[in-house]
Amino acid sequence: MTMQTNEIVKIHNVDKIFKRGSEEIHVLGGLDLGIPEGEFLALMGPSGSGKSTLLNLIGGLDRPSQGTVQIGGERIDKLSNRKLAAWRARHIGLVFQFYNLMPVLNAQKNVELPLLLTHLSRSERKKRAAIALDIVGLSHRNHHYPRTLSGGEQQRVGIARAIVTDPTILLCDEPTGDLDRKSGDEILDLLQALNRDQGKTIVMVTHDIHAAARASRTLYLNKGQLSTEPEA
Numbered sequence: 001m002t003m004q005t006n007e008i009v010k011i012h013n014v015d016k017i018f019k020r021g022s023e024e025i026h027v028l029g030g031l032d033l034g035i036p037e038g039e040f041l042a043l044m045g046p047s048g049s050g051k052s053t054l055l056n057l058i059g060g061l062d063r064p065s066q067g068t069v070q071i072g073g074e075r076i077d078k079l080s081n082r083k084l085a086a087w088r089a090r091h092i093g094l095v096f097q098f099y100n101l102m103p104v105l106n107a108q109k110n111v112e113l114p115l116l117l118t119h120l121s122r123s124e125r126k127k128r129a130a131i132a133l134d135i136v137g138l139s140h141r142n143h144h145y146p147r148t149l150s151g152g153e154q155q156r157v158g159i160a161r162a163i164v165t166d167p168t169i170l171l172c173d174e175p176t177g178d179l180d181r182k183s184g185d186e187i188l189d190l191l192q193a194l195n196r197d198q199g200k201t202i203v204m205v206t207h208d209i210h211a212a213a214r215a216s217r218t219l220y221l222n223k224g225q226l227s228t229e230p231e232a
Helices: 051-058 081-091 107-117 122-135 151-163 181-198
Strands: 007-020 023-036 040-044 066-071 092-095 169-173 201-205 217-222 225-227
Touching (some): 023 201, 081 092, 107 122
Parallel strands (some): 040 201
Antiparallel strands (some): 007 023
16 A cells, blocks of 8 residues: 555554464565544454554564554664563553453543653642543542443543543454443544644554445455455
């Protein structure tokens, strides 16, 4: 796929091979991908097609077996583990299907977690967490614990946690997969608002055509390659 100069994500000729004993499993093969800054991209494809693997490569959670991964002009596939962890903390916000909230922490403390890796004061962390919770419409629930929140509210807390550091890219792995349609639509409304109003670049893995329709572009991953059309 042709890559333009304004693209914040530039992936070129990427292979990803996993080893299971003596067997090699080729998940991605010679894959190219460019994502313009401010785009809301949906990635679809059958289970095991490599969607989450691709998401992990963009987020610096994994490294390619071959090829280059450049985010915001930086070759993250060349960074040391220490520098990659620091880069990820600055630039990547992660939203998970099952929320991954700490049950012993209230909403505000859950949102503050990524800020513990910064040099911000306690009062500044609290202030930023409050702003993030306000953005997702949960300022009135900041002292509630996950067990007292609905699934949709827990996912909103997860999104607040993902945006509290003002990341360059928001990576969402099946963000509506554990929600009913109404709650899922509310989460998709929120993601669209973050993309539209704050210019967040969002990459969302989903199996749901309804969810993918909210993105500005949808690509399909199958047999290690991307296409603009689903596999026949």
